[in-house]
Amino acid sequence: MPGHFRDGSSQSAKLWINPEHGGQALGADDGNITINDVLAAEQRLARFAPLLQKLFPELEMSKGMVESPLLALPAEVVTKGAGDHGHFWVKADHQLAVAGSVKARGGFHEVLEFAEGVALSHGLLKDGDGYEVLASSTARECFARYEVAVGSTGNLGMSIGIMSAALGFKASVHMSAEAKEWKKRLLRSHGVIVHEYPGDYGQAVAIGREQASSNPLAHFVDDEKSTSLFCGYAVAALRLQRQLLELNVRVDREHPLFVYIPCGVGGAPGGVCYGLKHVFGDHVHCFFVEPEDSSCFLVRMQHPDAEGISIYDAGQHNKTIADGLAVPQASELVYPLMRTRLAGMVVATDERMLVDLWQLKSMAGLKVEPSAAAAVSGPRALLCTEVGQQYLQASGLAPFMSAANHIVWTTGGTLMPTDEFDRLFAQGQQLASQSFACEPSAA
Numbered sequence: 001m002p003g004h005f006r007d008g009s010s011q012s013a014k015l016w017i018n019p020e021h022g023g024q025a026l027g028a029d030d031g032n033i034t035i036n037d038v039l040a041a042e043q044r045l046a047r048f049a050p051l052l053q054k055l056f057p058e059l060e061m062s063k064g065m066v067e068s069p070l071l072a073l074p075a076e077v078v079t080k081g082a083g084d085h086g087h088f089w090v091k092a093d094h095q096l097a098v099a100g101s102v103k104a105r106g107g108f109h110e111v112l113e114f115a116e117g118v119a120l121s122h123g124l125l126k127d128g129d130g131y132e133v134l135a136s137s138t139a140r141e142c143f144a145r146y147e148v149a150v151g152s153t154g155n156l157g158m159s160i161g162i163m164s165a166a167l168g169f170k171a172s173v174h175m176s177a178e179a180k181e182w183k184k185r186l187l188r189s190h191g192v193i194v195h196e197y198p199g200d201y202g203q204a205v206a207i208g209r210e211q212a213s214s215n216p217l218a219h220f221v222d223d224e225k226s227t228s229l230f231c232g233y234a235v236a237a238l239r240l241q242r243q244l245l246e247l248n249v250r251v252d253r254e255h256p257l258f259v260y261i262p263c264g265v266g267g268a269p270g271g272v273c274y275g276l277k278h279v280f281g282d283h284v285h286c287f288f289v290e291p292e293d294s295s296c297f298l299v300r301m302q303h304p305d306a307e308g309i310s311i312y313d314a315g316q317h318n319k320t321i322a323d324g325l326a327v328p329q330a331s332e333l334v335y336p337l338m339r340t341r342l343a344g345m346v347v348a349t350d351e352r353m354l355v356d357l358w359q360l361k362s363m364a365g366l367k368v369e370p371s372a373a374a375a376v377s378g379p380r381a382l383l384c385t386e387v388g389q390q391y392l393q394a395s396g397l398a399p400f401m402s403a404a405n406h407i408v409w410t411t412g413g414t415l416m417p418t419d420e421f422d423r424l425f426a427q428g429q430q431l432a433s434q435s436f437a438c439e440p441s442a443a
């Protein structure tokens with residue numbers, strides 16, 4: 001695998017460009033998903049907003065909408081080298097209310113879609129009813145007979161578990177070895193049943209799937225196959241389009257948009273990329289970022305004929321500080337959708353994530369978890385490597401880079417306990433004394 005990277009330094013981010021990017025969309029690859037499903041998901045979230053406002057006091061201000069701001073990011077966080085690369089932004093999903101991560105949109109959407117189905121089948125929603133009636137004791141008693149289950153490394157469990165419990169469902173989360181204690185504690189405090197396993201994410205999912213299958217009133221949220229999750233994630237793109245408009249940020253041939261998103265199985269970043277390609281077409285360039293020892297999506301992209309290939313097949317061990325990204329296998333629902341849409345993949349070291357966690361806090365005041373800090377390696381890989389410079393030249397983007405916009409997607413972190421964050425912050429600060437300066441070659 002190392003042969004695929006031209007940049008040999010172990011400390012800098014590594015970039016792989018997708019040779020199929022921009023090619024003819026392989027019609028059949030889109031499976032059953034269309035943009036109408038994403039629009040329907042957006043409308044569903046809007047229908048449920050009055051209910052969410054009632055269930056979660058922190059959603060009072062936003063009237064039940066769960067959305068994150070788009071914030072300006074000082075360029076020094078990304079590159080210390082010379083050169084004008086355009087504007088840097090943070091899509092601050094680490095601040096997403098209630099769930100504290102990018103999993104909020106997808107996870108909430110799937111739970112709400114399930115709740116809507118149950119409510120309609122039991123006549124809990126009459127014509128003209130606002131969805132806030134689903135907070136009634138009649139509705140909750142009905143929901144209590146149903147179970148929502150999920151396998152998770154942590155954040156998906158928080159999103160699914162918290163929302164399910166809030167609606168009154170029985171909620172079961174099957175946690176893999178990486179899952180942090182504080183996430184389990186938080187879930188239990190919401191009344192969620194947490195099962196713990198010593199195995200990896202794939203194993204936790206398999207056990208959860210099997211247990212749920214024995215309960216006819218259980219709904220299993222299948223992170224590797226769920227179109228409902230995917231469409232919920234994709235809603236982010238429609239909302240980002242509006243945020244860019246409000247900030248007068250143009251996206252066209254002369255103003256290319258680059259988006260960098262941390263990737264686990266590929267569901268969350270894949271949904272966002274799918275939506276963004278619909279909105280901006282060739283003018284947006286999406287890059288996923290993975291830990292070097294858990295780069296399952298990269299491994300899948302590099303082996304188009306090896307369905308189900310895992311990181312273990314590629315000699316990796318799934319050892320990373322980025323618990324949200326520690327998964328061995330790419331989603332086979334998402335992979336085909338990314339074949340021509342994804343610009344490339346970036347691989348980041350744990351050390352780099354820690355330094356970026358420290359930098360995001362000390363230079364921009366943002367509290368993110370290591371998985372989210374991985375995103376900062378995205379623009380650095382594009383702007384500071386030879387492979388990245390070649391991509392910009394070959395795509396005809398080089399002349400427009402000073403008018404480019406780069407969005408670093410910080411996917412989680414706000415709910416992290418202070419002592420946990422402080423420990424990582426101190427590690428990052430210590431590592432930062434070693435230098436990571438970027439000196440991009442003159443384009």
Ligand SMILES: *Cc1c(COP(=O)(O)O)cnc(C)c1O
Pocket residue numbers: 101102103155156262263264265266267268269270324325369371372411412413
């Ligand atoms: C889950 C997660 C991701 C990636 O999402 P996938 O759907 O697994 O690709 C990125 N960042 C954080 C913080 C996450 O929890």
